[in-house]
Amino acid sequence: MNKNILSILDVKDEINELIDLAIQLKKDYKNGKDIRYLKGKRLAMIFERTSVRTRVSFEFGIQMLGGIAISLTKEDIGIGTRETVEDIALAMSRYADIVMYRALDKKDLHEFARHATIPVINGLDIDEHPTQILADLTTIKEKKHTLKGLKFVFIGDGNDNLTHSYMLGCTQVGMDVTVITKKNHWPSKYFLEKATEIAKEKNVKLTITEDLNEIKNADVVATDTWISIWYKDQREQILKDLKGYTVTKDLMKKAKSDAIFIHCMPIFYEEEVTKEVAHGPQSVIIDEAENRMWAEMALMLKLLRRPK
Numbered sequence: 001m002n003k004n005i006l007s008i009l010d011v012k013d014e015i016n017e018l019i020d021l022a023i024q025l026k027k028d029y030k031n032g033k034d035i036r037y038l039k040g041k042r043l044a045m046i047f048e049r050t051s052v053r054t055r056v057s058f059e060f061g062i063q064m065l066g067g068i069a070i071s072l073t074k075e076d077i078g079i080g081t082r083e084t085v086e087d088i089a090l091a092m093s094r095y096a097d098i099v100m101y102r103a104l105d106k107k108d109l110h111e112f113a114r115h116a117t118i119p120v121i122n123g124l125d126i127d128e129h130p131t132q133i134l135a136d137l138t139t140i141k142e143k144k145h146t147l148k149g150l151k152f153v154f155i156g157d158g159n160d161n162l163t164h165s166y167m168l169g170c171t172q173v174g175m176d177v178t179v180i181t182k183k184n185h186w187p188s189k190y191f192l193e194k195a196t197e198i199a200k201e202k203n204v205k206l207t208i209t210e211d212l213n214e215i216k217n218a219d220v221v222a223t224d225t226w227i228s229i230w231y232k233d234q235r236e237q238i239l240k241d242l243k244g245y246t247v248t249k250d251l252m253k254k255a256k257s258d259a260i261f262i263h264c265m266p267i268f269y270e271e272e273v274t275k276e277v278a279h280g281p282q283s284v285i286i287d288e289a290e291n292r293m294w295a296e297m298a299l300m301l302k303l304l305r306r307p308k
């Protein structure tokens with residue numbers, strides 16, 4: 001496993017192990033086992049973009065493992081404005097044992113990780129969201145008891161951080177992946193090429209299509225906000241482009257009858273999904289939100305210390 005987890009590709013070979021560890025930690029904790037394997041370890045979180053789930057799950061996650069956390073905002077630090085990325089990364093490496101960084105500019109994240117002497121985890125950037133996909137795969141495994149052989153369908157904006165991470169992560173664990181989106185919202189070239197390579201290696205299918213009927217036989221249906229913060233200025237155009245791609249109850253009926261629905265939240269109801277689906281019987285979005293914590297705990301544990 002790489003020192004820095006900037007992409008789900010950084011845990012490529014350990015992905016199944018991490019998912020199983022997340023499930024195990026959750027079970028152990030709920031059964032009253034002492035899981036404080038990271039006593040005294042210090043997590044520093046840097047948020048240049050607001051966060052609810054990432055902040056709370058990382059902060060409570062490290063505490064449940066016996067560690068401590070602090071969180072800093074863009075205004076607190078002024079990365080790249082008040083100080084150089086390099087200087088902050090070097091100093092931070094002496095205070096903390098691990099850093100979670102949600103950067104507005106992906107270049108800053110990569111530069112920070114290059115200079116830091118401690119592990120750095122990407123807490124979401126314009127192109128990827130590695131801890132979310134780990135949580136989602138954990139949720140799918142809990143619900144379906146397997147990952148290999150499932151059909152995963154993403155509907156919405158193909159050029160989205162979540163879509164990219166799903167394409168890489170789901171193919172890696174042996175799922176067939178279908179992305180249903182408009183042609184001008186196709187995933188970006190780099191991720192398409194990477195995911196195509198993995199799909200070939202794992203002998204699974206990767207399909208990008210405009211056709212909503214391709215939801216057929218889906219075991220898992222996912223979507224995400226159509227308008228990421230990085231594309232807020234394009235809101236009106238994106239709404240126009242993706243009209244008709246809302247995940248509705250009627251569309252869900254075309255997937256397998258036991259398909260589950262996932263969404264990383266926050267949700268923009270009646271845009272990417274109806275409230276009826278997001279809170280309907282097939283939805284597992286709240287388990288998914290909880291699993292952010294267990295998956296991040298597994299990741300921090302693996303990066304900092306294995307349980308005895």
Ligand code: NVA
Nearest residue numbers: 161162224228229265
């Ligand atoms: N794709 C979303 C993820 C939010 C957690 C965004 O970039 O806003």
